Amino acid sequence: MKILVTGYTGQVGYDVVQKGIQHGFDMIGVGSKELDITDEQSVYQFVNEVNPDAIIHCAAYTAVDQAENEKEICWNVNVNGTKYLAAAAKKAKAKFVYISTDYVFDGEGLDPYTERDLPKPVGYYGVTKYEGEKRVQSLLTEWFIVRISWVFGMNGKNFVKTMLRLAETQGELNVVGDQVGSPTYTGDLAGLLLDMIQTEHYGIYHATNEGFCSWAEFAKEIFLLSGKEVNVHTITTKEYPTKAIRPKNSRLSKQKLLENGFELLPSWQDSLKTYIAELETIKRG
Template sequence: MTGVDQRTLKVVVTGANGQLGRELVMMDSKGRFAITGLDRSVLDITNLEQCREVLAQLRPDVVIHCAAYTAVDKAEAEPDEAFRINAAGTRNIALASREIGAKLCAISTDYVFDGTGTIPYKEYDRTNPLTVYGQSKLAGEQLVQSLHDRYFIVRTSWVYGAYGNNFVKTMLKLASERDQLKVVADQFGSPTYTYDLALFLLELAATDYYGLYHASNSGICSWYEFAKVIMEESGCGTQIEPCTTAEFPRPAPRPSYSVMDHSAIRSNGLEPLRPWREALRHYLSNTKRI
């Protein structure tokens, strides 16, 4: 593939204790990448001078920016904190990365869209976030685009993996305690396995195919369908019953449709992420049960 850097690339990962950050740090890259993970005890992304000092000392080729404020409901009550981390913090990483000549790969979210669509969102479709979380992540995207000249912005959705809390772990835990569960059937999206996303991010980081990307495992399901398949693939006998979003009101509205089209992956000749059910099977067979 042209446009691919064949050297061993020095990669710094922010938010190294989060779901995706930890996956990246634990990834065996077969010597292609030398990955250093930074958690909040080492790097406070809201402190610009600290960002400059730490990145200038490490001098990575690429920064993969996973650190974020992700408490979607809580953000509605503390918007300043969400913007301090997701907007100002991302600005700091963008400035510090650019100053040392490092590429920046910033992780974003399907929440930048309003979820009222009926066909998969393309990378350059109009954004319209309805939540504080989505608004703060979009602000971070805009700051990256205005402050850095060699960036990848990667939006993803419905993330789960071996590290941290997520929907799959919650379903398996509840299944061990109950015979029946109700799961929302009127929200549609694409689950994303952190292992597959991490592989994609490293592949992308080695290129100079800068721009905006949507990355999720391929295929579409509702949360209800996702839960049913989790039970089937894990051999749990718990019955899953469908319910509506209205039956489970939350402080922050959830997008009813957050399926993302992967046109940038296709047009740049990159490897698409595998179908979501196949990815779930890999996760269940390679992760210790709760």
Template sequence: MKILVTGVGGQLGYDIINILQNRNIKCVSTGRQEFDITDFEQTQVFMKKEMPDTVIHCSAYTSVDKAEDNVELCKAVNVGGTRNIAKVCNEIGAKMMYISTDYVFPGTGEEAYEVDDPKGPISVYGSTKLGGETAVKELLKKYFIIRTSWVFGKNGNNFIKTMLRLGKERSEVNVVCDQIGSPTYTADLAPLLCDMVMTEKYGTYHATNEGYCSWADFAAEIFRQAGYPTRVQFIPTSEYPTKAKRPLNSRLSKKSLDQAGFQRLPTWQSAVKRFVKEENL
């Protein structure tokens, strides 16, 4: 087994490569310097040289607000780049795992989204990630699509690191309380994905840490675990305008994981506790 991982400079790609190496699985880590995924010829040449059995595609344009002003670039990376990788996977007979997002859904209601529920992204980022999903499904039979949410990890910037910084600087922070979802620790998600790609249980899955909370609840738990006295002011999304619309409901059902026999991830509170402890070492 030889696995090529894109986007190793990001939070999830970084952890996936570390796990594969620790498991002594032959892997190739790639970023922008190795090849440009938006260039089909570069993608084809690199992948045919390496001839992986599997590609875990973590590379993406993830700046949700900037995407509203950089539509073509976001589309080129998230749709075009994904399509290029899927095309070559089809040519060489490789499996593909594509990392997607809760943003493919409209974010309405209060029920957890099932994998086949109607899509309806409300941002450029969400629509391009859905476009990537479509490309994978059109071109491949041997694919895994993994939707996750509210990701945080050791390698890169994220909400917890921001809150830990603000907690040292301020006695109070304003955080939105009407967007509900599941924080997801890449150190928990990565092992599941590495297990999954070793199987032939193809399809679409939702994978996040267990439990739901608001961003304000998330912040309060971070301060509690860090021992900071910082107070969280719970504010509605309407008081915190952003360039891109955010889904109010990011709950994702794990029924697909259960049905395939994969183990669910630990609770988000457990994940926060472990991450904060590691950050404060």
């Protein structure tokens, strides 16, 4: 199976390609230097030449706060880029996976969002990701939309790496405690995405690691597992203002995975432990 993966230089795309190679797939990973997804003709030409069996679209504009100031750039990547890739997939008769986000919801309430809940994004990044979802659904009759949250992986920046870096110089940190969700380890997610595209169980899915936590609880677990002595002070969202509104409730229900015979991802604590051990191995060389 030949699989084209966009966003190869990002966290999700990188691990999907690595995992795919391990599983014997013909993986073609591209970043923005290899393929400008906002250039319609380039996308059609590239996909036509590669002629993949599946496209896993991980590329995205993800600078949540910056998106409020760079709306045109964000729209071009997240909406137009997705539209062009979906159209090219249709022509190539390739299966299509679109990686979306918890930011399509407004974050109100305490219940986990199901795949059937109506999105209501409050920030511009979330708006563009939801518009991307709608383009996929309007252009294709068979598709996978996979919503994830709080991503951490081997490639690129993430919350875990930031906390570990800060721990080198600081013994105390203020971390938000009233935003609750589920971390998503890309090493686990990659395997699920590859399983998914070998089926015809199309639709919207939520795919994060099992269990919920706040950012402050996440930080405490990072320091516990890495043996760092850092005192975490829990603060409120109001005490840490940002340009874009963050959803306070990012809990996602994974019922749809179970209904379609997919394995749930491990607990976020177990996967964090695996991830930190991998980082340590790399550090030691």
